[in-house]
Amino acid sequence: ETGVTQSPTHLIKTRGQQVTLRCSSQSGHNTVSWYQQALGQGPQFIFQYYREEENGRGNFPPRFSGLQFPNYSSELNVNALELDDSALYLCASSLPDRGDTEAFFGQGTRLTVV
């Protein structure tokens, strides 16, 4: 167990709706990264938050947005859902301040858009 928890574990939404996914980082970790993993593919970087500020973004449209809270937990919001948004959404936490480069992942949220 990594100590990174995500909720919900599964979700079904209709095209055009909005969704919020949640992540609690490992104790003491101040950096949270979100990834999208389509079936049969490797995870793709969406964005990263470091101490409540966005610290980098991958090639995803603005309808993917996020937040990090003072306790370092995080949310991923996706507006105007499309069928291609169906994927496993992964959250990873790390502590780069200490020089630690390892990222520890949660179990993921499986999002299905119908």
Add this chain to the structure above:
Amino acid sequence: EDQVTQSPEALRLQEGESSSLNCSYTVSGLRGLFWYRQDPGKGPEFLFTLYSAGEEKEKERLKATLTKKESFLHITAPKPEDSATYLCAVQASTGANNLFFGTGTRLTVIP
């Protein structure tokens, strides 16, 4: 542009039959190369980080090695419980410390 290519895409081994998985990478300055194991429907589980060419790390039946252009994950005498997808990722020395993943090697170990 960062690129990670893993081969083979899928590998079937008999229990006890040792083999290697390959990860070729291109990155603008390597901060670290990572190996993860992923079981179906679960999040990736951290295995190793390698930082410089020539470095090696071992954990049980797994050994990871690194050169300037590729990394190998050697599996010695695998067991059925080693069946999983093995993901390789690189982290660049500039920008956000995000991971750039390959598509993985799906390993099946047959009893």
